[in-house]
Amino acid sequence: MKKNNPIQLHFCTSLGVSSLPKLLALYWSLLRHSANPFVFWVLCDGDEVYQLLFKLNLEHVRLVPLTEFEKTDVELYSVKRYRDVFEYNCTLRPCWMLYLLSCNSEIQFLTYMDTDLYFFSDPQYLYDQLDNCSVLLSEHRFSKLATRLGMTPKISGVFNAGWLAVKNDKIGHEALLWWRKRCLEWCRRFYEDGKFGEQKYLESMPELFQGAVALNRLGGNVAPWNVSDYLVSADEINRVYVDNEPLIFFHFHALQMEGEFSFKVVREVGKNVVQLTNPSYVLSGRQKQLIYKPYIAEMRRAIRLVRDIRFNKEEATIEEEAESPWNFKKMIIRTKAQLTRLRSIILYMTL
Template identity: 30%
Template sequence: MPSPDEHYVTLFDQAFLPYGMALHASLMRHGEPFRLWVVCLDEVVEQRLRQLALPGVETIALAAIEDADLLRVKPTRSRAEYCWTLTPCTFAAVFAHAPEAQRVTYIDSDVWLVSSPGPIFAELDAAGADVLITDHGFAPRYAHLGARSGRFCVQFLVARRGGSDAIIGWWRERCLEWCYDRYDAGRFGDQKYLDRWQELFGARVRVLEHPELTQAPWNVERFRPEQAAIFHFQGFRRVAERTVMLYYGYRVPDHAERFYRGYLADFRAALERLETLGVRVPVSRYRPLKRLKASLMRLVGTTRFVPLDWAGSGPA
């Protein structure tokens, strides 16, 4: 029998556990009924998630999806590149674990729901497509980034059981062939492959017509906050025990502060809950500070650090 739940899948390691918990908190507010499948990139995060017993969360061990093809390319990829290579494989894993699931949505672990994602799913249903992808929707000042990173963002990608197999399978094969953190001959990571999907698969691929639903640092200046269904916190990092970098490399307008204030509250609550369990989350290994110092003048206004207990200002 088809499941009434929306099935989401993400992947992260122990360092990203607070992000995953913040995502889960947002699903509890805006995404029910749901099941959140987590591909655990290390045994520690799998153990912690079992200990936390978060409602609706299911774990999938990395070893359960690592076949011979993945293990063959794993030594050739950085940790981030291997995560990207894994992404197309997560759909089949969930469909296998949940035979009742009629569709699966891959969602990045640093994405946060700010309202119901129902309009996104409604658009897919109305179109009768097999896959839905989201446009970066770059603000004009960042439009040039699409040439390298792609028109589309993997962040929130919906695939139907059965009908999406050829599309996701094609993506998986391309990522096994090449998936690196650099631009090369029209390729970039797992993401720029999506630029070819409409050409290859036509109307089976639906591009979300409303980019205002999927906001992020690179497009938030174009839209009103109340239009968003999700916000992608790319660049959000805890760079010291009590310091957070909200964003890096973008000019984020004041009206987006409500997103960062709410997200930081969930992130902080996750850290506090983990502390009560005796779990210490390591500070992020993502440290762009050397690049920041090297290009300080160019980046003035594009990076913001706040204390972990920052509460923001202005209306919620």
């Protein structure tokens, strides 16, 4: 699939209202960098997020209420009562993709994306391999630092479920049907008997389906769990590179920002008031400057926009969770996080 091929790209995701600022940042990054036309299918969990997106009237975005989608998949809806919100969202991922491919013959291939992704380059660079395969999977590629801190494919899986692309062909459908069946059987947020959420199943796909392969673009799915292995740089017009290859998209896992409603506010000493909620993630100054700073600026813009629309008839305030001056449980959690972060920094310095 050539880079300049004007094929229409199709993306999909699912979200509740708390993830709306992330969705907007992701959408704006696609508008900025995608040379090809695209359609972004959004599964809305709740009437509020549907109404907010409806008011925004974003070009290229097609909205589907979760309640309407659930009417088409009785098996999926039947497991909802046994899963928490996170587990159910993981369960519905292959169901949502299969539904879109089955109902829309114009989709040649479909990419699922978590809302906390953000593009720095044209997404078309990712799809050259789809000429000869049916499923593209993104590897975690855990860094040496992450490995020393205990992050391992043995638990989390070889592949990350935050980005994957499936061609609308026989093998693509078979792979999604198989994944859907596995997730309906078991999809929990913890590791058990070789399973972990919807994600661990993905590493069986290359063995079961000849057309399932790993993405070969280094700049795809760069994340805090692997970025420490790469040299991050920028050229004279601020295009970002990892090991001299264009950074295509970054997965901003475990990032919270002050002002995201429905999120417990996480504070960090410093004027940016942001931190990664996983204290094991350690970022260099260059990574923060070239990767995180642009995203944080975009997120602040998105938060303000959502706040203005959400509270257009009321004062635009966000109630933060008040912390008591003395809470032993919170103190223990905070202390453990600080110790973990200190350990990560020490290991980072010894690499």
